[in-house]
Amino acid sequence: MNLCIDIGNTRTKAGLFSNGELVRVITLKKELITQTVKDLNPKKIIFSSVSSETEPLVKSVSEVAPVWTLHHAMPLPFRIAYKTPETLGVDRIAGVAGARHLTDKPALVIDIGTCVTYDIVDAEGTYHGGSISPGLRMRLRAMNHFTERLPLIETGDRVPLTGSTTEDALRSGATHGLRLEIEGIIREYRKKFRDLAVILCGGDSEFFELETESPVMVKPELVLIGLNSILSHNVEANV
The missing domain is CATH 3.30.420.40 (ATPase, nucleotide binding domain)
Known part of the structure; x- marks a missing residue:
């Protein structure tokens, strides 16, 4: 085990x-x-x-x-082309390893948690990098923290596009703004990579129903799958 x-x-x-x-x-x-x-x-x-x-x-x-x-310099089942690998979050490394375990296609890993991270790995197994943006709860907290009158609210299910109260308007802006960001990032990467596999993970991954041209995999435990892949790779390498 x-x-x-x-x-x-x-x-x-x-x-x-x-x-x-x-x-x-x-x-x-x-x-x-x-x-x-x-x-x-x-x-x-x-x-x-x-x-x-x-x-x-x-x-x-x-x-x-x-x-x-886990650290960036250990043997990994993919190659890192990131210019500052020492600053690369280990959760991002594990997510990419999980993607490589699940598919040999180019893959975009979207981890939706405290922050939202986007990571791209090509079909040859080279990791190029990605982007980081605020997560859902961070967006709600920021609107409360940087204003005098906007309340701090929790996330909700089935958020309407048009908020009829201030709380609903905050939820709509944070939720649909993030959803459209994710859909837009997916569209841009699909222009660059044919047969792109898109994999969502993280605590809020099941919260979003995305409208995309092709199916998106939701794998909440992708980081754990990647960790096991990295562990097996190191055992095979006898390190």
Whole structure:
């Protein structure tokens, strides 16, 4: 069994893999990671974390099984052409690895979470980069923070295009603005890459119903799939 642990900005998720298949997903608190690892007793572990303070955690679980920590310089199942790979978020690296595991077509990975990241990898397995923009909740918080009178509101389902109250207008602007941004980015990349596969992941990926010319895959656990792919690649490389 492989255990892949993704420590993000707002949540921590672990994926348990058996023979390459994701068999269990666990959402947990950081302080419970060590005990969870001991309970699951995996054969191999890989960490991906947006935080740099993971060394004590890695040390605590290394007694259970060999541990890998994702970083840009380790062997990866694709080539990085990003000009500043040392600044590249590990969640983006894992997402691209997940895309390469799912398809050999050029792929656009859209991770919709605290921020929205767009990452493009071509059919030859070269990662070129992408873009980053504010996520849905960040947009709502920004409108509250930078104004005197606009309230802080939560997201909602079935948001109307035309808001008949200030709260609905805020939701409409944030939600439909982001939806149209995503659809527009997809259109632009489809002009550049034939047979482009588009894969959505992240906490808000299932929130958006996109209007696009061809189907979009929704894989909320893409980062975990990518982590397992990277772990397997490193085991095969004997590192």
